[in-house]
Amino acid sequence: MNRYAWWKYLIIAAALLVGIVYTLPNFFGEAPAVQLSSGKSTVKIGPDTVPRVEAVLKEAGITPDFVEFDNGSIKARLADTDTQLKARDAITRAFNPNADDPQYIVALNLLSRSPRWLSMMRVAVIEPRPMYLGLDLRGGVHFLMQVDMKAAVTQKVEGMAGDVRTLLRDKDIRHAGIRRDGDTIIVRFRDEATRTAAMNALTDGLPDELWSNGPDGGGGGDLALIGQLKPQSVRNIQDQALKQNITTLHNRINELGVAEPVIQQQGIDRVVVQLPGVQDTARAKDIIGRTATLEIRMVEAHLNNDPQVRDFNPGKVEGAIKGIVPAGTELMYSRRDGREEPLLLSKQVVFSGNNLTGADATIDQQNSGSLVSVTLDAQGGAAMRAATREGVKRRMAVVLIEKGKPEVLTAPTIQSELSNRFQISGMKSPEEANDLALLMRAGSLAAPMEIIEERTVGPSLGADNIRMGFDSLMYGFIAISVFMMLYYLLFGVFSTIALTVNLLLLVAVLSMLQATL
Incomplete structure (x- = not known):
């Protein structure tokens, strides 16, 4: 007769089964794999790309263990490294026919060798996966990057002149000129009363800047105000630049599919990046160092024969396609809905991504359509106002430039004079609005970075550490078990079983939490 209720035995059996299922993936090791991800912000990858990858591999005579879409990229697990290299070359040729303008990133990676049936035995939404291994156990690359803090401050100072000009115009305060001298802004005035009024307005309206009376250095006497960023403002700018760079690095490294990357601040101007398991160091450096620039330009000619839109000029566009491009213009293409x-765009930039302070998808309350609400800084708002004042019913293009390759995201029609807050309409779905807002926000780093230290950790050292760890665990466990069974006899056997179950459940819990060793 059982001493305990039957349901207690069921709980024990269920716990043991869960422990076994989540512990097993740690014993299968890793297999070479090829990962396909988007190489440009405007290129999307989804589950519908999987059949194309499978067809490419089949044509190359490669039989993968599986091909799956996971977390924004497609991964194909292969039998050995030779097959991995062959698969990478085949996928690269198929997806990037133009090597000078690659649309996709094809990188080498590692995936767990766990069988597919084991991955399907999940509890709730937790898939059985092995514990993550850190850089010392798995191998990979280590980068130490330095942020150019001076460039971040300089970029802020460059926008100060526009902010000052806009504020003085709004307050109807006349000045005799605004110029930048290094990290200072000098504003000239013709009388003391105007300078005093400007001092009060600038002190209240621009709290991040410190203003003082002084000579303008340009023959204007002493009737000048000199503006500098406050020390606390400089520190805030540097902190924000560092945080934004770290966030951007996280987004870029996600394209590599690295499990548990380490991206953390070191000191006041350095960032440590550790990528466990990354085999393609050159590709990792290429992705980390990617730069993206957003530019807004006026459309000089287009083929949209709409009487409500200006600058319809098929002759100019067709001439540009044939190579006859008018001076001061540039031919670009907008790809939307497969078309x-x-x-024909002006080379003059109305404003850039540096002037963008916000871009969010929203809903038009009047017709329930999708919109993108854009917010600019004072300098960008002034430029937008000047460009749209005479540009109503003209088209304005949003251009994203990655790796020197420009692409038009959208080219809406200007409906009225705009300033630092406006909306882009014409989105066919909330998803399209979200994508456009993300593309407008994403891309550029807040400040330039350079790699000042690079180290590659080979996987052989990690394999030795793992093997020695297993050996020490096995020998120690056997020694303790033998001692307990010899000393405590039957109770020693029970203790050994309990210790085994404890170790099993401990590894299972760490695997469920995706802990990093």
Whole structure:
């Protein structure tokens, strides 16, 4: 007769089963794999790309263990490294026919060798996966990057002149000129009363800047105000630049599919990046160092024969396609809904991504359509106002430039004079609005960075550490078990069983939590 209720035995059996299922993946090791991810912000990868990858591998005579879409990229697990290299070359040729303008990133990676049936035996939404291994156990690359803090401050100072000009205009305060001298802004005035009024307005309106009376250095006497960023403001700018760079690095490294990357601040101007398991160091450096620039330009000619839109000029566009590009313009293409529209754009930039302070998808309350609400800084708002004052019913293009390759995200029609807050309409779905807002926000680093230290940790050292760890665990466990069974006899056997179950459940819990060793 059982001493305990039957349901207690069921709980024990269920716990043991869960422990076994979540512990097993740690014993299968890792297999070479090829990962396909987007190489440009405008290129998307989804589950519908999986059949194409499978067809490419089949044509190359490669039989992968599986091909799956996971977390924004497609991964193909292969039998050995030779097959991995062959698969990488085949996928690269198929997806990037133009090597000078790659649309996709094809990188080498590692995936767990766990069988597919084991991955399907999940509890709730937790898939059985092995514990993550750190850089010392798995191998990988280590980068130490330095942020150019001076460039971040300089970029802020460059926008100060526009902010000052806008504020004085709004307050109807006349000045005799605004210029930048290094990290200072000098504003000239013709009388003391105006300078005093400007001092009060600038002190209240621009709290991050410190203003003082002084000579303008340009022959204007002493009727000048000199503005500098406050020390606390400089520190805030540097902190924000560092945090934004770390966030951008996180987004970029996600394209590599690295499990548990380490991206953390070191000191006041350095960032440590550790990528366990990364085999393609050159590709990692390429992704980390990627730069993206957002520019807004006016459309000079297009093929949209809409009487409500200006600058319809097929002759100019067709001439540009044939190579006859008017001076001061540039031919670009807008790709939307599978269609390619040629646009002749002005080379003059209305404003850039540096002037963008916000871009969010929202809903039009009047017709329930999707919009993108854009917010600019004072300098960008002034430039937008000047460009749209005479540009109503003209088209304005949003251009994203990655790796020197420009692409038009959208080219809406200007409906009225705009300033630092406006909306982009014409989105066909909330997803399209979200994508456009993300592309406008994403990309550029807040300040330039350079790699000042690079180390590659080979996987052989990690394999030796893992093997020695297993050996020490096995020998220690056997020694303790033998001692307890010899000394405590039957109770020693029970203690050994309990110790085994404890170790099993401990590894299972760490695997469920995706802990990093």
